[in-house]
Amino acid sequence: MEAAEASNQILTMLLIAMAAIVFVVGGIGIMNVLLYP
16 A cells, blocks of 8 residues: 555646646746737
């Protein structure tokens, strides 16, 4: 059970990191489109 919980935490952290990266990259892309049409 402990191993499953640890892997679950790692998966959750990876998902959060990926979401943050996508959000930042998407935000920069949107800002570029809005600032430099």
